[in-house]
Amino acid sequence: MDFQTLIAPLLGIIETGGPVVAILIACSVLAVTVTLYKLWQFYRAGVGRHVVLRQSVNLWDQNQHAPAIEALNRSNSYLAPVIRTAYYVRDTAPSDLSARLEAEAEARFLKLERGFRFLDNVAQLAPLLGLFGTVLGMISAFQSLQDAGNQVDPSILAGGIWVALMTTAVGLAVAMPTSLILSWFEQRMDAERVFAGQVIQAVVAPSESWSEKQPSANAA
Numbered sequence: 001m002d003f004q005t006l007i008a009p010l011l012g013i014i015e016t017g018g019p020v021v022a023i024l025i026a027c028s029v030l031a032v033t034v035t036l037y038k039l040w041q042f043y044r045a046g047v048g049r050h051v052v053l054r055q056s057v058n059l060w061d062q063n064q065h066a067p068a069i070e071a072l073n074r075s076n077s078y079l080a081p082v083i084r085t086a087y088y089v090r091d092t093a094p095s096d097l098s099a100r101l102e103a104e105a106e107a108r109f110l111k112l113e114r115g116f117r118f119l120d121n122v123a124q125l126a127p128l129l130g131l132f133g134t135v136l137g138m139i140s141a142f143q144s145l146q147d148a149g150n151q152v153d154p155s156i157l158a159g160g161i162w163v164a165l166m167t168t169a170v171g172l173a174v175a176m177p178t179s180l181i182l183s184w185f186e187q188r189m190d191a192e193r194v195f196a197g198q199v200i201q202a203v204v205a206p207s208e209s210w211s212e213k214q215p216s217a218n219a220a
Contacts, residue, residue: 020133020167024126028174031122034115035181045078045112047188050195053077057199060087078108079196086203098204105196113189116182123179130171137164 042048052075059068069087072080082104089097141161 018133018137018167020129020136021170024129024133024167024170024174027122027126027129028178031119031174031178031181034118038112038115038185041112042188045108046076047078047112047192050075050077050079050199053080053083053199057083057202061202078112079105079199082108082196083199083203086200094204098200101200101204102197105193105200109189109193109196112192113185116185119178119182119185123175123182126171126175126178127168128171130168130175133167133171134164137161137167140164 052071056068056071056075059065059071065087072084072087082101085104086097086101089100138161141164
């Protein structure tokens with residue numbers, strides 16, 4: 001099966017739906033590209049994979065500083081540099097150190113969240129583009145019906161309507177999975193913020209055993 005055969009159905013949809021469908025398909029391709037890039041970025045950053053980092057902070061909370069630093073050096077988590085700063089900057093007031101670490105962690109969060117705005121725009125604009133294409137298609141269908149005059153053929157109107165509704169269907173088909181994917185990414189980042197806040201407080205102001213304060217959701 002050659003490339004032309006593979007893309008023939010897609011070209012047929014674009015030809016039938018017009019430029020609005022072409023724009024929607026382009027948006028879907030870009031959304032898939034951004035999604036794959038974010039998944040790769042999350043994997044490289046170690047999002048959700050903080051086992052070694054948790055062990056290090058737990059050791060630090062138990063006043064075992066040397067083993068904690070050794071464990072931190074083995075961590076691949078993107079938060080490891082933030083915690084390393086806390087380990088080596090010990091002469092700073094806890095409130096000032098906490099603010100500094102939170103700012104550094106937030107900078108890393110913003111980098112991981114880059115691209116979320118585009119996915120949000122696609123999820124919101126795709127249905128509107130689909131509706132816009134439907135309106136344009138309905139206008140064209142009724143113009144064709146008017147041009148037919150007394151020789152009205154119901155197939156002219158029916159054909160125009162289903163073509164017009166295709167843009168709405170394509171818009172929803174693009175928007176729904178994009179919205180679900182964005183929601184998953186945002187939930188992951190919310191969990192990362194909670195985790196970062198816990199480890200920062202555990203390092204800045206160690207008290208009780210940090211491992212006992214961890215929710216089961218971060219055990220993975």
